[in-house]
Amino acid sequence: MAGYDPFREFDRLASALVEGRRGPRRMPMDLYRDGDHYVLTADLPGIDPGSVDIDVDGQLLTIRAERTLTTGEGVKWITREREAASFVRQLNLGQGIDTDRISASYGNGVLSVTIPVSEKAKPRRIEVTTESDASTIRAHETDAPTPIEQ
Template sequence: MARTFDPFRDMERLFEARSTQPGMNMDLYRTGDHFIAEIDLPGVDPSSIDIDIDDRTLTIRAERKSTASEDAQWLARERSTGTFARQLSLGPGIDAAKIEADYTDGVLTVTLPVAEESKPRKISVAHSGGQREIKSEVVEDGQEG
């Protein structure tokens, strides 16, 4: 018997996320028939965001450049700059052809729809023997006969 797709039980295998550098904090959740990945990318030029999929690996790249001049004397430097990358290994339960992305207010939102074949569905049971009536009698001591 085939096991049903349970995204919460299979979350670790479905999305094995790897971040190659700090700076791409991600929330991942399911709502309805979609997984949503929200990735913090404050200060990133939207034109630097690159998302591609190769086989079942989704790769997200973005670049944040420093706005300080080269001769700046740093007193504190806590904001990461450079190119960031994050990879998500997608399981077969994701419809890779329908993935969408939106970048608003420093947050990249990637919507990953569940594939039709992975959605739960009811299977109807046919009965070819015709209808049969089952009779039951109640006897006085309360037992069925």
């Protein structure tokens, strides 16, 4: 049996207040690095893929999407919890990202954005050379006697 959780009740009330607001909403997202690229996944259920707009301005990635709901003539709603909404999310990419090769796909209500790491920012191994790898300096024999031979 679950007990009373005041934090859950506070969360429910705060969500109800936030949901009553107008304007763009934030979309839940995950971001992780997989090898030489980052993957951003964002939940956008019920979004027409044609309404998704992704742009990069300098190092700022912006994702916008619209959910529109269609209603037929003469429809009498019993309950309506889903609403038309705008979603927006901005992410500062920082340095070391190849912004020219960012790609995106949308399927099953999830937007996936692949953000490649630039070649300059990828980890690389630096070869260490030793003195034996360098060219050896050789002494040339001369006809003059050395001081020890005298």
